[in-house]
Each structure stands twice: as structure tokens, then as C-alpha cells.
Amino acid sequence: MKRKLNKRKVAAAVKQRDTKQLELLMNNWQSPEIADFIYHLPPADKAFVFTILPYVMVTKTFKVLDISSQKEIIKNLPHEQAARILNEIQPDDRTQFLSELPGILVKDLLQLLSEDERIITLKQLGYPEHSVGRLMTPEYLAVHPDWTVQQVLDHIRANGKDKETINVIYVIDNEGHLLDDVRIREFLLVATDKKVEDLMDNKFNSLKVTDDEETAIEEFRKNNRVALPVIDEEGILIGIVTIDDVLRLAVDEETENIQKIGGVEALEEPYMKIPFLKLMKKRSGWLVVLFLGEMLTATAMGFFEGEIAKAVVLALFVPLIISSGGNSGSQASSLIIRAMALGEVTFRDWWNVMRREFLSGLFLGSVLGVIGFTRVTIWTLFSNIYGEHWLLVALVVGFSLVGVVLWGTLSGSMLPLILKKFGADPAVSSAPFVATLVDVTGLVIYFSIAFVIMHGTLL
Amino acid sequence: MKRKLNKRKVAAAVKQRDTKQLELLMNNWQSPEIADFIYHLPPADKAFVFTILPYVMVTKTFKVLDISSQKEIIKNLPHEQAARILNEIQPDDRTQFLSELPGILVKDLLQLLSEDERIITLKQLGYPEHSVGRLMTPEYLAVHPDWTVQQVLDHIRANGKDKETINVIYVIDNEGHLLDDVRIREFLLVATDKKVEDLMDNKFNSLKVTDDEETAIEEFRKNNRVALPVIDEEGILIGIVTIDDVLRLAVDEETENIQKIGGVEALEEPYMKIPFLKLMKKRSGWLVVLFLGEMLTATAMGFFEGEIAKAVVLALFVPLIISSGGNSGSQASSLIIRAMALGEVTFRDWWNVMRREFLSGLFLGSVLGVIGFTRVTIWTLFSNIYGEHWLLVALVVGFSLVGVVLWGTLSGSMLPLILKKFGADPAVSSAPFVATLVDVTGLVIYFSIAFVIMHGTLL
Numbered sequence: 001m002k003r004k005l006n007k008r009k010v011a012a013a014v015k016q017r018d019t020k021q022l023e024l025l026m027n028n029w030q031s032p033e034i035a036d037f038i039y040h041l042p043p044a045d046k047a048f049v050f051t052i053l054p055y056v057m058v059t060k061t062f063k064v065l066d067i068s069s070q071k072e073i074i075k076n077l078p079h080e081q082a083a084r085i086l087n088e089i090q091p092d093d094r095t096q097f098l099s100e101l102p103g104i105l106v107k108d109l110l111q112l113l114s115e116d117e118r119i120i121t122l123k124q125l126g127y128p129e130h131s132v133g134r135l136m137t138p139e140y141l142a143v144h145p146d147w148t149v150q151q152v153l154d155h156i157r158a159n160g161k162d163k164e165t166i167n168v169i170y171v172i173d174n175e176g177h178l179l180d181d182v183r184i185r186e187f188l189l190v191a192t193d194k195k196v197e198d199l200m201d202n203k204f205n206s207l208k209v210t211d212d213e214e215t216a217i218e219e220f221r222k223n224n225r226v227a228l229p230v231i232d233e234e235g236i237l238i239g240i241v242t243i244d245d246v247l248r249l250a251v252d253e254e255t256e257n258i259q260k261i262g263g264v265e266a267l268e269e270p271y272m273k274i275p276f277l278k279l280m281k282k283r284s285g286w287l288v289v290l291f292l293g294e295m296l297t298a299t300a301m302g303f304f305e306g307e308i309a310k311a312v313v314l315a316l317f318v319p320l321i322i323s324s325g326g327n328s329g330s331q332a333s334s335l336i337i338r339a340m341a342l343g344e345v346t347f348r349d350w351w352n353v354m355r356r357e358f359l360s361g362l363f364l365g366s367v368l369g370v371i372g373f374t375r376v377t378i379w380t381l382f383s384n385i386y387g388e389h390w391l392l393v394a395l396v397v398g399f400s401l402v403g404v405v406l407w408g409t410l411s412g413s414m415l416p417l418i419l420k421k422f423g424a425d426p427a428v429s430s431a432p433f434v435a436t437l438v439d440v441t442g443l444v445i446y447f448s449i450a451f452v453i454m455h456g457t458l459l
Numbered sequence: 460m461k462r463k464l465n466k467r468k469v470a471a472a473v474k475q476r477d478t479k480q481l482e483l484l485m486n487n488w489q490s491p492e493i494a495d496f497i498y499h500l501p502p503a504d505k506a507f508v509f510t511i512l513p514y515v516m517v518t519k520t521f522k523v524l525d526i527s528s529q530k531e532i533i534k535n536l537p538h539e540q541a542a543r544i545l546n547e548i549q550p551d552d553r554t555q556f557l558s559e560l561p562g563i564l565v566k567d568l569l570q571l572l573s574e575d576e577r578i579i580t581l582k583q584l585g586y587p588e589h590s591v592g593r594l595m596t597p598e599y600l601a602v603h604p605d606w607t608v609q610q611v612l613d614h615i616r617a618n619g620k621d622k623e624t625i626n627v628i629y630v631i632d633n634e635g636h637l638l639d640d641v642r643i644r645e646f647l648l649v650a651t652d653k654k655v656e657d658l659m660d661n662k663f664n665s666l667k668v669t670d671d672e673e674t675a676i677e678e679f680r681k682n683n684r685v686a687l688p689v690i691d692e693e694g695i696l697i698g699i700v701t702i703d704d705v706l707r708l709a710v711d712e713e714t715e716n717i718q719k720i721g722g723v724e725a726l727e728e729p730y731m732k733i734p735f736l737k738l739m740k741k742r743s744g745w746l747v748v749l750f751l752g753e754m755l756t757a758t759a760m761g762f763f764e765g766e767i768a769k770a771v772v773l774a775l776f777v778p779l780i781i782s783s784g785g786n787s788g789s790q791a792s793s794l795i796i797r798a799m800a801l802g803e804v805t806f807r808d809w810w811n812v813m814r815r816e817f818l819s820g821l822f823l824g825s826v827l828g829v830i831g832f833t834r835v836t837i838w839t840l841f842s843n844i845y846g847e848h849w850l851l852v853a854l855v856v857g858f859s860l861v862g863v864v865l866w867g868t869l870s871g872s873m874l875p876l877i878l879k880k881f882g883a884d885p886a887v888s889s890a891p892f893v894a895t896l897v898d899v900t901g902l903v904i905y906f907s908i909a910f911v912i913m914h915g916t917l918l
Contacts, residue, residue: 262793271798297778319756334721339730
């Protein structure tokens with residue numbers, strides 16, 4: 001409650017540009033709180049808040065802001081203050097920020113950097129987008145095998161200040177080759193006259209500078225580390241990647257996956273902030289593609305127009321039949337996409353998956369088929385809607401459900417595996433995509449079964 | 460290549476129970492590698508590998524295994540060795556493991572623990588499932604404000620060995636109230652005669668023992684920390700939660716979300732390992748619910764049977780119309796679900812979301828409507844399939860698409876917000892769920908528009 005009151009006062013102080021009051025009120029705020037608060041302010045107010053933040057909070061807060069807020073602040077700050085922020089933030093955060101901006105703006109902003117920082121940044125921007133090179137920071141601590149623990153601790157005290165993490169210390173040889181990574185705890189738990197080499201086990205996991213972001217996320221998931229070293233082709237240590245940056249990436253990746261599964265291109269901006277026309281562009285693309293695919297259903301239905309005219313009752317079950325295929329397909333595809341993302345299923349398992357899904361499809365199809373059959377039978381007891389051939393209708397509905405659900409599970413499960421095999425992202429085989437694919441074939445299955453069962457009576 | 464050859468040799472050694480060879484071959488393997496390898500072995504072989512692992516690797520590897528492998532190992536090991544593992548692993552990992560087992564088995568396994576460990580474990584099992592109390596470990600380091608940095612470092616050296624992390628040191632008063640958390644780097648970067656209180660800023664984030672897992676994940680995302688302290692109602696420090704456990708939870712949560720969006724109950728076991736009948740149970744539940752909902756389409760279509768008999772051409776576009784509603788609904792719901800999960804959208808934004816989705820629906824509906832209208836027009840140039848009233852058909856299709864897509868986006872976006880408001884999980888409003896909902900209303904919209912436009916001619 002008090003917090004809330006406080007927030008209202010802060011908002012008022014921002015509006016009135018009351019620097020003194022604002023400094024007083026925000027005195028004990030931490031960076032996530034400040035970021036949350038700033039998020040909802042108009043651009044000029046955002047920049048104003050940044051001008052009154054204490055030195056140390058500026059870089060901390062800038063780092064946790066979303067990219068559009070970051071842009072607004074840099075654009076709205078006086079040159080000098082923008083320069084201070086850009087020079088002070090960690091190289092990896094800076095590179096991430098600059099990567100998101102249009103080239104012309106980057107050129108301007110690079111002019112604001114000191115020469116040292118500019119060199120680091122230009123080098124990082126030289127690595128491919130979404131590569132580990134863009135993520136890493138050169139701010140790590142390295143020691144040599146022949147040092148004593150005391151020497152290491154002295155080195156940390158002298159040089160650790162502006163390092164991104166000192167939780168892991170890297171051991172290198174004289175040429176800079178990475179030999180080992182040693183957690184700080186190892187140094188703190190032994191006598192200070194021990195040598196670094198006594199603590200080494202020569203086992204370490206590292207990233208290559210050209211690895212992509214997904215590899216980095218994967219490595220962090222497997223190895224319970226707060227930072228991983230980055231080496232070049234010759235094994236020379238050139239930087240580290242810290243877990244906070246990877247966590248942020250993992251959240252973005254999850255968003256992208258969920259949006260893809262829902263049949264939207266990745267938005268890359270918060271839903272409430274993305275400009276309307278951009279949102280429409282991201283959404284209409286897939287929607288039109290799906291619509292064009294779905295138009296085949298009209299074509300397919302056209303082929304069966306004669307049958308429908310003879311037995312209108314068939315048309316009544318079209319939505320039920322095709323949606324059951326679509327639903328079972330969505331289930332199967334989301335299960336397999338996720339299992340692939342977790343490494344539980346790879347292309348080599350396709351046969352096992354297929355067997356499993358064949359049985360699943362038969363089972364689930366039979367369950368729905370029996371319900372469908374029963375539905376038609378029960379309705380017939382109360383009305384004459386399905387006519388004298390109601391039993392044939394019930395049989396067609398029942399068998400079609402088995403066929404369509406079987407087909408749905410098989411397509412839904414195989415499609416992600418096939419996409420992956422051909423280098424595409426399995427998440428593209430989203431629920432709507434699978435549903436569309438299954439709809440057209442579902443109609444063909446339905447009317448074929450109807451033809452076989454009703455031939456000579458209704459058809 | 461070499462690695463692969465090695466793996467084949469290891470597999471052979473496991474089959475032959477060749478202890479010596481196996482120890483030699485696995486000598487420099489790390490725990491994630493071992494876990495990966497074990498994952499594919501039958502239960503007895505899994506347990507065998509565990510008997511030959513060096514002491515330190517046993518607990519490290521057990522921790523990163525999936526729950527079903529863990530179970531298989533504990534079940535297949537001799538009592539004595541199972542006891543050793545259970546006593547050695549960190550309390551939080553042990554509690555997580557025991558939480559997943561049936562009560563009767565837990566009782567047996569508790570007997571294997573030493574008294575100290577049993578007390579800790581029973582206490583943790585007393586906290587509600589999925590609460591922070593189950594996640595935390597009592598293995599942290601605490602110091603007092605009047606200590607010098609040298610005293611702290613000595614304390615770490617003497618007591619840090621079996622602590623889960625020493626990256627963060629906690630400052631408590633004499634009653635055990637948490638006063639501050641100080642990162643290890645603060646101690647390492649200052650002169651050793653400084654006092655702890657000189658390093659304190661009295662700002663810290665903490666979890667409550669009764670908080671749920673989602674809160675913990677959220678806090679770790681916001682605060683860039685490797686561990687967070689856990690306090691009771693009186694503010695007394697009773698444990699810490701480390702980031703590795705939270706990361707694992709976050710992956711599980713993501714899996715659950717993706718499965719829900721695909722219309723499956725959360726599996727809780729890897730796809731390839733879950734028993735077939737259990738898999739069917741998880742899948743058939745939702746599928747049957749959706750099917751029962753979708754049966755309303757047959758009822759709705761029944762109402763329009765007369766119209767269809769008069770204008771069979773109407774039936775041809777039924778799949779196209781309803782799937783367009785479903786697809787636009789899936790898009791909207793997955794966007795909103797994700798934005799809610801990230802905290803970008805809350806219930807209070809419902810009006811803004813609705814306005815945005817109303818415009819989106821009109822826009823996207825018009826795009827599809829124009830394509831649909833054009834489709835009918837062009838087909839008419841080449842065939843007579845739509846009859847003399849083709850223009851009416853084209854108009855019905857075009858306007859229905861606008862109506863259905865608008866309805867789809869509105870339902871898809873509002874449903875997650877409404878579910879959340881009533882305390883349900885928004886992810887339940889999955890693509891298949893929204894599609895089913897929209898299908899029935901889509902039919903009503905379609906046939907109503909048809910009735911208005913075609914009244915007096917075809918109908």
C-alpha cells in the first residue's frame with residue numbers, strides 16, 4: 001500500500017520535473033523496480049528519470065530495460081549523457097543494444113564511445129548476428145597455472161572491479177590458450193599457498209565464438225554454470241558469456257516459439273508497444289498463407305458437390321470431422337516439437353514415433369468414433385433429422401473419425417521431424433498449419449468413406 | 460568421431476559388466492555427458508554405471524538426471540548404495556526427487572537417511588507442493604554485521620565446503636533475521652580489515668517460504684542473481700534457492716505451457732518414456748472435451764439443413780469460413796497468453812487489448828474477405844460451379860470472413876484475460892479450444908449473413 005502511494009508521488013514528481021523530490025523518493029529503489037516504473041512513461045519522462053539516477057543505477061537499469069525503452073532514452077538524452085551511458089554499460093549489453101538499431105544510428109552512437117570501447121564494440125559487431133561473439137564480454141579474470149592462490153586473490157582485488165563476474169576464474173597459458181575454469185569457491189576453500197595447478201582438473205566446457213545463441217542456451221542448461229568461456233578456433237580465450245544474458249535470450253526464444261505455434265511471425269516487440277501496421281504485417285502473412293491452403297477445402301468440397309446435393313446430411317458433419325483431425329494433429333505436433341526442443345526425440349527416432357502415433361491415432365480415433373456413432377444413434381431416437389438411413393450415417397461418421405484422427409496424429413507428428421530434417425524450424429508446423437493440412441485430406445477421407453458405405457443407397 | 464567410437468566401447472563395457480574397462484573409458488566424462496549416456500540405457504545398466512562412478516560424480520550426475528532415470532537407479536541399486544546417494548545429494552534436490560515418488564516408497568527411502576538429513580527432508584516435505592519451501596536448501600553461509608572481511612573469509616574457508624553456493628553471503632542479526640545479501644565479489648575487492656556492515660546496502664530481494672514456484676522463477680528473471688534467500692513470516696533466514704533448480708523448473712513450465720497450447724494435459728514425463736495408456740489418458744481428455752464442444756457444429760448445421768438443401772453451394776465454403784475464424788483466434792490467443800506471461804498485459808489492459816484486436820480483426824478479416832471474394836469471382840470466369848447467383852455467393856463469403864475473423868480475434872484475445880480473472884490458467888485457452896469455440900459461432904455468423912444477402916433469391 002505504502003509502495004503504491006509512493007509510486008503515485010514519484011509519478012507526480014516526474015511530471016513536475018522536481019529533481020530533488022524525485023531523488024529523495026527513488027533513493028532506495030532497485031534497478032528492476034525502476035525499469036518497471038519507467039516502462040510505462042512517455043519517452044521524454046523516461047530520459048528525465050535517467051538524468052537523476054545515481055551513477056551506479058544508470059547502467060544497471062539500462063541493462064534490464066526492454067529495447068524500445070532503451071532506444072527512447074538514448075534518443076531523448078543530451079549527447080553527453082547518452083555517451084556516458086554507452087561508455088559505462090558492459091560491452092556485451094552495448095553490442096546487444098546496438099545490434100537492434102538501424103545502421104545509420106549505430107554510426108552516430110559509435111562516435112560517442114571512447115576509443116577503447118569503440119574498438120571492442122566494432123569487433124563484436126563484426127561477428128555474425130545471433131552468434132556467441134555478439135553475446136560475450138571481454139571483462140573476465142584470467143590467471144596462470146604457476147600462480148599461488150594468494151597471488152590469485154591479490155589479482156582479483158586489484159583487477160576485479162569492472163569484471164562482469166568473478167565467480168569463475170579462467171586459467172590460461174602464456175599464449176592465451178584456455179586451460180581450465182576454476183570456480184571462485186575453489187580458491188576460497190583451500191590454503192593460500194596452494195598453486196593454481198593443484199586446483200585444476202583440466203575439464204571445462206566452452207563455447208566457440210561462432211556458435212549460435214541456441215547452442216549457448218543449450219550449454220548453459222546442461223552445465224550448471226554462471227558463466228562459460230568463449231574461445232576462437234585456436235583455443236585462445238577471448239571472452240565469456242554470463243548466464244543473465246543467456247536467460248534473457250531464453251525468454252525471447254520461448255516467446256518466439258509460442259508465437260510460432262500460434263501461427264504468428266515472431267513479434268520481436270512487446271504486444272502493447274508494437275505499431276499497429278507492423279503487428280498486422282506479422283499476423284496477416286501466415287493468416288493469408290493458411291487461408292490460401294484452406295481454399296483447397298472449397299475446391300475439394302466442389303468435387304463432392306453432387307454427393308452433398310444427394311445427401312445433405314453429409315454436410316452437417318463436415319466441421320466436426322475436419323476439426324477432430326485438426327485437434328489431434330495439433331496435439332501430436334506440439335508434443336513432438338517440444339520433445340525435439342528438449343532433445344528427447346531426434347530424426348533417428350522417426351520410426352518409433354510413427355509406431356507410437358499410429359497406435360495413438362487408432363486409439364484416439366476409436367474413442368471419438370464411438371462417441372460420434374453414439375451421438376447419431378441417440379439423436380435418431382428423438383428426431384428424424386438423419387432419415388431412414390441413419391445407421392449408414394452413424395457408420396460413416398464413426399469410421400471417418402478413426403481415419404481422420406489417425407491421419408491427423410501421423411501428419412502432426414511426422415511434419416516437425418521432416419521440417420527439421422530439411423533444415424527448417426520444426427515450430428513452424430504450428431497448430432493452425434497442421435490443422436489446415438489435415439482439413440483438406442480429412443474431407444477426402446470423409447467423402448471416400450461415405451461413398452463406400454452409402455453407395456447404392458443414399459449415393 | 461573419436462567420441463562416438465568411445466561411446467560404442469563404453470556401451471559394450473556396460474553390457475559385459477566390465478568394471479575396469481568402464482572406469483578407464485569414462486575417466487574424464489563430466490556429469491551432463493554421463494547423464495546423456497545413461498538416459499538411453501535399460502534400468503539395470505543405469506544402476507550398474509552408478510556403482511562404478513567416482514564418489515564426486517555420483518551426486519553431480521544424479522542431480523541432472525530426469526526423474527524417471529533417477530527412480531530406476533534408486534530402485535535397482537543395493538540398499539547401501541541407494542542410501543549413500545540419498546544422503547549425499549543436496550537437500551533441495553533430494554526433496555524434489557522424493558516429491559515425485561509415491562508415499563509408500565518415500566517412507567522406505569526416508570529410512571535410508573541419516574537422522575540429520577531425515578529431519579531436514581521431513582521438514583521440507585511439510586511445505587506445500589510447488590512451494591519455495593520444497594525448492595530451498597539450508598546449505599548457505601551467514602555472517603554478522605560486526606565481523607571483519609578477514610573473519611568472513613576465514614569462516615568461508617572453514618565452513619564453505621558443503622554449501623550449495625558461496626557466491627552470495629547472507630548477513631543476519633543475532634535472532635537470525637535476514638539483514639542483507641552481499642555478493643562474494645564485494646568481500647574480495649576490499650581490504651580485509653573492513654567490516655561487513657561497511658559493505659551492506661540493506662537492499663535485498665527475498666522469497667517467502669510459502670511463495671509458489673512461478674513467483675520464484677519471476678524473481679530470478681527480474682533480479683540478476685545466482686541465489687535468492689528464503690525467509691519465514693518473521694523475516695528469519697531459513698534457506699536459499701539457487702538458480703540451477705529454478706532453471707530446471709522454468710524448462711518444465713515452458714514444456715507444460717507448450718503442451719497446453721497444443722491442447723494436451725501436461726505430460727510430466729518425456730514423450731518417449733511415458734507409458735502408452737498414460738499418454739492416451741493425457742491426450743484423450745482434452746480431445747473428447749473439444750469433440751463434445753465441436754458436436755455443437757453438427758447441431759448448428761442441422762438448423763441450417765434447409766438452407767443447405769436449397770443452396771448446396773453454401774456448404775462448399777463451410778470449412779474455409781470456420782477455419783479462418785479458428786486460425787485468427789489461435790493467433791490472438793497465443794499473442795495474449797504470452798504477453799500475459801511476460802507481464803506486458805494484465806486484466807486492467809482489457810479495454811486497450813479489445814480496441815486493438817477489434818481493429819486487427821477488421822483489418823485481417825477484410826484482407827481475407829477480399830481474397831475470398833476474388834476467389835469466387837475468378838473461379839466463375841472458368842466454370843459454372845457457383846451458378847447464376849455467383850455474385851451473391853462471393854458477397855456472402857467476403858462479408859462472412861470479415862465477421863468470423865473479427866469474432867475469432869476478439870474471442871481469442873479476451874478468453875485468456877477472462878480465464879485469468881477467474882483464477883484459471885490462461886494457457887488453457889489453447890489454439891484448439893479457441894478454434895472449437897469459434898467454429899460454432901462462425902457457422903451462425905456465416906448462415907445469418909447468407910440469409911440476409913440471399914433472401915428472396917437462393918434462400
